[in-house]
Amino acid sequence: MDYRILLQKENDAVRERYELSMERIRSMDTEEMGLPYGCYFKKVSAFIRRIERLAKRVEETGLNGEEGLEGTSLTLEALQEENYALYKDILPENYRESFANPDYAVEVLGDGYGQLLSFLYTEIRADIVYAFEMRLMNITILNELFLEVYNLFAQAWEEGKNAPLEQLIKDSLYWFVSDYAEVTVDWRIREGLDPALSFGTDIVMKRDLTDLRYLYAYGEYVSETEIKLASFMNSLPQETIDQMASTYTEGFRKGFQVMGRDLKKKRTVVVEFQLGFERMIRRAVEYFREMGLEPICYRAAVESVNRRANGRRGYYGTSPNKQYDYDHRYDSALYMGNAFKERKLAVLRSAYETYRKEAAWCAGPALVETFGEEGFAPENKKSALALNAHQEALTLAYANESRQIVNQYMPGDETSFTIIAFPKPEIGPDFEAVFRETIRINTLDYEKYQKIQQCIIQALDEAGYVLITGRDGNETSMKVALHPLRDREKETNFENCVSDVNIPLGEVFTSPILKGTEGLLHVKNVYVEDYQFRNLRMVFKDGKVTEYSCGNFEDMGEAGAAGNDKSAEAAGTDKDAGAAGNDKDAGAAGDAGDARRQGQALVKQVIMRNHDWLPLGEFAIGTNTTAYAVARRFSIGDKLPILIAEKMGPHFAVGDTCYSFAEDSPMYNPDGREVIARDNEISLLRKTDMSKAYFSCHTDITIPYSELGDIKAVRADGSLIDIIRQGRFVLEGTEELNEALDEADDGAAGLDCE
Structure with missing residues (x-):
């Protein structure tokens, strides 16, 4: 069934409202408007009229041309021109004078009005994908909101005023987001659960992927990245595509197998990817269908009520402008409050109740991540909306409570996931070689690593705690307390993780006991969620982070602090951490104390996720020295995602354990022993609160082998078992892992890699 047929009834019901709103917006061209706001309304109304023309074409000719899913009568050049026209206003070269830019909006429209009207325009820009998906309801309600705000100004002009009261505009925006949450949030839940909403799936499975015009059928921004990726994928032999897709889908299946969960009870799987990977995704869908799973391909959210502040989930194209995304990451500051939090939770609960059956059928997400793009150095703008301390607390509370709701309908102990990553062309001239090496890394010998890692686990299970130290300037000195084992023949602390849910293989991990876990975690350079941290330090006491800092702002003047090393966002939003966010008197770097406060703000925002403290949820030892060698050989260590980087040395995770919401489900290693370290003192509170x-x-947070000193397991009698000594595996049965480390050192000998 054509996806759009499902929307026909809804579109027919709203069509009169849609046409009336478009007619009214067209008539605005002839009206006198007061300056400077008239410029804004003319600009945005012109964009909406472009959307009207786009929606008409899509409705009349199919998804992207007269032949619909079978092809398009439009040339590649015509589609490229259309795509550029839709997104040009927010592209970096034009963004300086775009009303989507809060700086420009405030400059032209004034402080207060600028932020509100920039928010409105940004919401309206979601019309692009609504038009491609023929969601007339969403376009209509945004048209009506635009007209409501315009009428406030028109009335003010009639009364001889320059503008209406700012609060009136804010009220209109607030009630729009709140009232229509039943449309926007409900749809967001449905599109992540219902395979009948097959817009993305139809493109993947029915279009001619050798004709790159298919990329423009989504309505996403299409850059050279997507063109090059799709072309490269088309150049690969079918055997390679099969191998990539099989590794990905088998990882998902193995996740259920390893966790002892019944995949046969499930009917759907959520498939997430970047545009350009469709050839692999098509083959993966075929493999999933052989498992009895229908794909759900849903788009990354476009409206503020559903967008994530960090990262995107679903399918997506390259961002047309990361600064634009960054400027609007906290647009929820416009409406987040106690009442809205409860309103959104109520809608979320109602949506899951409506799609209860679909939620029970969903097996979980299968993600294809990418890496290789240049680092983003954001500009922190005082004009951008930002959460205050109360709103931060409400946002965290919403995240916690919403997760509990989701777990009621999709229990964590009944689902699984898998993640795999591949490079993008931006990684440099070695792209094809790095891609081939990534495939090799993703398909390393499962049984070989399982056996080596079992040796590590056997040694660690003799210990009461583990000592981890750094070297060559790394000051790490950590003690990690382990759960007592009653019977080492039947129980273990560490999970033997190979290539199932997290691809590539290569780690053993545990949930430490918090009491007795203490010390300093220090990394000279580490990337976390695309942000580089220099001299990151985190102090733990009884397993909880008590202090943290980074050196990103040391020896940097005002200009440097604004742009280098992806850390300008450090100016942050948390006043308690010394952030400069909304403090108009704060300097960019200032004295040492100011630099320290800004560094703390960066850590709190990106790593601590605005929590005042976090427990140590995981300790792991990565064993994928092959990945480390590849990173050194191609000098791409700073571009690898955490999915790969975490396998390249010991790592520590702050926050929840790896078993959150599934702690009571037994987990067994391949040797039959139960992994009993699934809880800590914090997660156990679920039984009472x-x-x-x-x-x-x-x-x-990963310590690379080059900064790692020793990892020692300490028995109850104080005797030691060396796992790693001066960055090399010394435990019997693990020595083979050093071959890749030696290769990395040899390959880097002539390079200035540090």
Whole structure:
């Protein structure tokens, strides 16, 4: 069935409102408007009229041309021109004078009005994808909101005023987001659960993927990245595509197998990817269908009520402008409050109740991540909307409570996931070689690593705690307390993780006991969620972060602090951490104390996720020295995602454990022993107060082998077992891992890699 047929009834019901609103917007061209706001309304109304023409074409000719899913009568050049026209206003070269830019909006429209009207325009820009998906309801309600705000100004002009009261505009925006949450939030839940909403799936499975015009059928921004990726994928032999897709889908299946969960009870799987990977995704869908799973391909959210502040989930194209995304990451500051939090939770609960059956059928997400793009150095703008301390607390509370609702309908102990990553062309001239090496890394010998890692686990299970130290300037000195084992023949502390849910393989991990876990975690350079941290330090006491800092702002003047090393966002939003966010008197870097406060703000925002403290949720030892060698050989260590980087040395994760919401489900290693370290003192609070048990975050920090000193397991009698000594595996049975480390050192000998 054509996806749009499902929307026909809804579109027919709203069509009169849609046409009336478009007619009214067209008539605005002839009206006198007061300056400077008239410029804004003319600009935005012109954009809406473009959307009207686009929607008409899509409705009349199919998804992207007369032949619909079978092809398009439009040339590639015509589609490229259309795509550029839709997104040109927010592209970096034009963004300086775009009303989507809060700086420009405030400059032209004034402080207060600028932020509100920039928010409105940004919401209206979601019309692009609504037009491609023929969601007339969403276009209509945004048209009506635009007209409501315009009428406030028109009335003010009639009364001889320059503008209406700012609060009137804010009220209109607030009630729009709140009242229509039943449309926007409900749809967001449905599109992540219902395979009948097959807009994305139809493109993947029915279009001619050798004709790159298919990329423009989504309505996403299409850059050279997507063109090059799709072309490269088309150049690969079918055997390679099969291997990539099989590794990905088998990882998902193995996740259920390893966790002892019944995949046969499930009917759907959520498939997430970047545009350009469709050839692999098509093959993966075929493999999933052989498992009895229908794909759900849903788009990354476009409206503020559903967007994530960090990262995107679903399918997506390259961002037309990361600064634009960054400027609007906290647009929820316009409406987040106690009442809205409860309103959104109520709508979320109602939506899951409506789609209860679909939620029970969903097996979980299968993600294809990408890496290789240049680092983003954001500008922190005082004009951008920002959460205050109360709103931060409400946002964290919403995340916690919403996760509990989701878990009621999709229990964590009944679903699984898988994640795999591949490079993008931006990684440089070695792209094809790095891609081939990534495939190799993703398909390393499962049984070989399982056996080596079992040796590590056997040694660690003799210990009461583990000592981890750094070298060559790394000051790490950590003690990690382990759960006592009653019977080592039947129980273990560490999970033997190979290539199932997290691809590539290569780690053993545990949930430490918090009491007795203490020390300093220090990394000279580490990337966390695309942000580089220099001299990151985190102090733990009884397993909880008590102090944190980074050196990103040391020896930097005002200009440097604004742009280098992806850390300008450090100016942050948390006043308690010394952030400069809304403090108009704060300098960019200032004295040492100011630099320290800004560094703390960066850590709190990105790693701590605005929590005042977090527990140590995971300790792991990565064993994928092959990945480390590849990173050194191609000098791409700073571009690898945490999915790969966490396998390249020991890592520590702050936040929830790896078993959150599934702690009571037994987990067994391949040797048959139960992994009993699934809880810590915080997660156990779920038995008395669920709100205190989880943090809705899990952030990994890896110490690379080059900075690693020793890892020693300490028995109850104080005797030591060396696992790693001066960055090399010395435990019997693990020595083979050093071959890749030696290769990395040899390959880097002539390079200035540090």
